[in-house]
Amino acid sequence: MSKLSARSAARTPRTASFVPVVQREVERLIGCGELHGGTRINESALALKLGMSRGPVREACRALQQLGLLRSELNRGFFVREISTKEAIDIYDVRAGLFATAGRLAAAIISAQQLLVLDELVSRMDEAIDALDIATFYPLNNEMHRQLIACSDNSKLIELFPTLEAELHLFRRRGLVLPGSMRASNDEHRSIVDALRHGDGGTAGRLMERHILAGKARFLRTLNDRSN
Template identity: 35%
Template sequence: MTSETSSSETGRRARLENVTLWQRAYEYLREEILSERLQPGTELQEVALSQELGVSRGPIREAISRLAAEGLVTVRPRRGAVVRLLSKEEFLELYQVREALEMMAVRLAVPRLGEQDLATLEGLIAAMSRYAERGEVEQFFEANAAFHAHLLEASGNQKLRELYGQLLGQMGRYRMRSLTLRGNLQRSVAEHAAILRAARRGDAERAAHLMSEHIRVPQGRLKALDADELAVVAGARA
């Protein structure tokens, strides 16, 4: 191997290692934000994060840049980055996009649903009902998310799933808290059950319409919130 080739290989390995480092930092910070361990308004200090993760500041900057592109953080010139708090308008726009994507997913999924799919969805609704009765919001959220994810998967449209994943990346930390906008978790259970009944009949348009109504419920409550109430739902205040 020539010295030129060796140098090129060393450079390639260094680039790959750096990619791994920023991805590790990105995944760590993203999870911290979505889990609300890093709440809106929290400053992301490069030096502290570099020491905590055992990497240089370069990968930290790249990770923050990616998070900013996803709308999870705001980079302020000469002042560093902070975890973003979405405005009411941005929050509503995300719900509108989610509504459109999930309606499309339902239209595509219904003709493709088999008995096993329907049984899985039925089981998730039963789980939601149990959790709603017990007031177990976190468990309810997980079963609710699984119901929607199953329909997205059943759509068979990879690009749709990718777009939906990007959307959840922006609104992920708000989704469980937004369940409080519904007021009554049992109402949500009934809405999911109605969607499934339409799907069982093979009525894709009816199922899509019901999905639209289901997603619009928290939108209506969101519009009525003032700034302080929105901050609580968004996790910026306890």
């Protein structure tokens, strides 16, 4: 192996480990409203902010493009994707069905360690709510959903759900800024975790489906508020 190849090979694991960090940061920036639909991703500035080279940033942007969160333009870079209201509503409906399935599956197999993780996320979101800190609440909310899907131990669900989550980042934040919405959302999380703790798949599935549909309802309220 040449010295150049050896150096490239040595960098690869480190670069790969940075990619999820960049992805989460882009999702956070969208969730807290710092990035909007149509905004160009400043790769150099993001790399500087995170203390890394542009390589992991570029790889993360490519991954987020595959998830549907970003789009690319030749010689211009990556931009936050914009989707229509109809697309958003359709995605909410699909997510509701998948979440219901995840709840039914997870209730039968969830471990004590997984329940501890979910309880901790609920507690941390309560703290963010008390501080009126949506910038902290939003990524915790995303992680809660990821963990709930992971608890299903269904590889296809785990593969599909991130794409549907990513496409809705711009819309989901709108609903959470409504008065009382973060508290209502986390109360729903707490009820879901209680159902999972008791191994009640039917209730867990219904609550998880209702949780997504409640998010859809909050999003639709923001549309009505903007039209009035």
